Amino acid sequence: xxxxxxxxxxxxxxxxxxxxxxxxxxxxxxxxxxxxxxxxxxxxxxxxxxxxxxxxxxxxxxxxxxxxxxxxxxxxxxxxxxxxxxxxxxxxxxxxxxxxxxxxxxxxxxxxxxxxxxxxxxxxxxxxxxxxxxxxxxxxxxxxxxxxxxxxxxxxxxxxxxxxxxxxxxxxxxxxxxxxxxxxxxxxxxxxxxxx
Amino acid sequence: xxxxxxxxxxxxxxxxxxxxxxxxxxxxxxxxxxxxxxxxxxxxxxxxxxxxxxxxxxxxxxxxxxxxxxxxxxxxxxxxxxxxxxxxxxxxxxxxxxxxxxxxxxxxxxxxxxxxxxxxxxxxxxxxxxxxxxxxxxxxxxxxxxxxxxxxxxxxxxxxxxxxxxxxxxxxxxxxxxxxxxxxxxxxxxxxxxxx
Numbered sequence: 001x002x003x004x005x006x007x008x009x010x011x012x013x014x015x016x017x018x019x020x021x022x023x024x025x026x027x028x029x030x031x032x033x034x035x036x037x038x039x040x041x042x043x044x045x046x047x048x049x050x051x052x053x054x055x056x057x058x059x060x061x062x063x064x065x066x067x068x069x070x071x072x073x074x075x076x077x078x079x080x081x082x083x084x085x086x087x088x089x090x091x092x093x094x095x096x097x098x099x100x101x102x103x104x105x106x107x108x109x110x111x112x113x114x115x116x117x118x119x120x121x122x123x124x125x126x127x128x129x130x131x132x133x134x135x136x137x138x139x140x141x142x143x144x145x146x147x148x149x150x151x152x153x154x155x156x157x158x159x160x161x162x163x164x165x166x167x168x169x170x171x172x173x174x175x176x177x178x179x180x181x182x183x184x185x186x187x188x189x190x191x192x193x194x195x196x
Numbered sequence: 197x198x199x200x201x202x203x204x205x206x207x208x209x210x211x212x213x214x215x216x217x218x219x220x221x222x223x224x225x226x227x228x229x230x231x232x233x234x235x236x237x238x239x240x241x242x243x244x245x246x247x248x249x250x251x252x253x254x255x256x257x258x259x260x261x262x263x264x265x266x267x268x269x270x271x272x273x274x275x276x277x278x279x280x281x282x283x284x285x286x287x288x289x290x291x292x293x294x295x296x297x298x299x300x301x302x303x304x305x306x307x308x309x310x311x312x313x314x315x316x317x318x319x320x321x322x323x324x325x326x327x328x329x330x331x332x333x334x335x336x337x338x339x340x341x342x343x344x345x346x347x348x349x350x351x352x353x354x355x356x357x358x359x360x361x362x363x364x365x366x367x368x369x370x371x372x373x374x375x376x377x378x379x380x381x382x383x384x385x386x387x388x389x390x391x392x
Contacts, residue, residue, distance in 0.1 A: 002225070002227045002228045002230070002231035002232075002336055003231050003232075003235065003335050003336050003337075004208060004335065004336060004337035005205055005208060005209070005235075005334075005335035005336075006202070006204070006205065008202075009201055009202065009205040009335075010235055010335070012200060012201060013201070013331075014235050014236060014238045014239060014328075015235070015238055017238070019240045029198070031198045032198045033389065034198070034385055035198035035199050036198075036199075037385050037388065037389060038385070039199065039201075039206055039210050039211070040210060041382040041383070041388075042210045042211055042213070042379075042382065043210060043327065043330075043331075044215045044330065044340070044342055046342075046344045048380040048382075050382065050383055050388075052388065053388055053389075053390075054388055054389045054390070055389075055390050055391075055392060056389060056390070056391040056392070057392055058391050058392065059392060062392040096383065096387075099381065100380055100381060100382075100383070101380055102380065103377050103380070121344070123319065123320070123323075124319070124323050124344070124363065124364075127319075127320050127323030127324055127327070128323055128324075128326060128327040128330075129327075130324060130327075131239065131323070131324040131325075131326075131327030131328055131331075132210075132327055132331070134239075134240065134324075135209075135239075135327075135328070135331055138201075139199050139200065139201035139205075139206070140198055140199050140200060140201075141199075141200035144240070146240055146242075148242045148317070148320070159392065167320065168320075181299050183238075184244040184296055184297055184298065184299070185295065185296060186237040186238065186244075186246065186296075187237070187246050187292065187296070189230055189233050189234070191292075192233065192237075192246075192248065192249055192250055193229065193233060193249075193250045193251075193252060194249075194250070194251055194252070195251075195252040195254050196251060196252070196253055196254065196255060196258040196355065
């Protein structure tokens with residue numbers, strides 16, 4: 001009642017969307033990923049710093065290398081999902097800041113001069129963008145399977161460089177048979193929200 | 197074309213939604229916040245750990261205390277927004293894990309036995325949930341004004357405890373006059389997405 005978003009969109013993005021563990025064979029196209037990005041790129045970050053980077057693992061050879069760095073329980077689905085994306089942060093995002101936030105070009109040097117300051121900011125803002133990306137995958141009618149169960153150092157060494165930190169690996173596709181566990185309980189509103 | 201989500205919902209959540217810097221006087225109700233939570237609580241986190249906590253700053257006395265910990269440029273909007281929320285992580289989220297993820301009750305002790313492991317996980321997953329919360333505020337037809345410009349130690353001491361780490365402070369309400377800056381540019385898809 002209190003929401004403006006229509007019920008079908010609520011279901012698509014949150015209420016009926018689930019983390020898929022199995023996937024149908026249907027491929028995920030470049031057009032779908034472009035459309036997801038063109039939507040979720042507008043999600044807010046601090047000073048529009050936009051630190052999220054996405055590595056699409058499409059070749060069988062790259063997929064095999066990635067699977068070797070996943071936790072045991074994540075290997076079968078990472079091997080068989082139609083598309084897998086490595087989400088990472090660019091810890092040198094400040095180089096683009098004068099272009100990305102022309103209202104306050106001093107931010108680059110005032111706030112993000114040191115690497116630790118950038119890493120902390122890129123982690124928080126990159127994670128915000130990772131969530132927008134997951135919502136965007138669902139907006140495309142696809143299921144996402146975000147995973148933290150992987151060897152970050154191995155994934156970084158294999159696919160990224162010293163300036164990029166892996167955040168999540170996400171399986172993407174249409175759900176397959178028995179794609180999910182029963183929905184787990186959520187915290188009650190009183191356990192999460194307090195008023196002062 | 198490639199998205200299933202209808203165009204009005206795309207606009208509401210991403211394309212026309214903006215970070216508001218001024219707000220109309222109209223209050224934000226408990227019912228709206230409940231509806232937002234009841235929608236976004238379904239967003240995925242690792243093992244459904246759900247570490248995000250929300251402190252709604254409603255009393256004038258609490259608002260004044262909060263404003264004192266905000267960066268100079270964030271004070272006027274934090275003082276005048278109809279509602280302000282402190283988003284934080286619960287670094288002791290593992291206590292609820294056996295209830296929240298009954299499929300794998302060992303996660304509590306296997307993965308989250310140490311405080312540093314919990315803090316890192318709560319930061320990543322709490323930030324994912326913070327983004328779902330921002331999307332949810334927009335789903336209620338409201339504008340969000342997320343801010344990282346505040347003194348985290350001061351906000352923690354004033355409103356939280358040693359087990360909770362502040363992530364974001366978010367102004368919430370209907371946008372007021374001149375509510376936003378011109379939209380800043382986004383990175384091109386080729387700057388963000390690479391394929392291997």
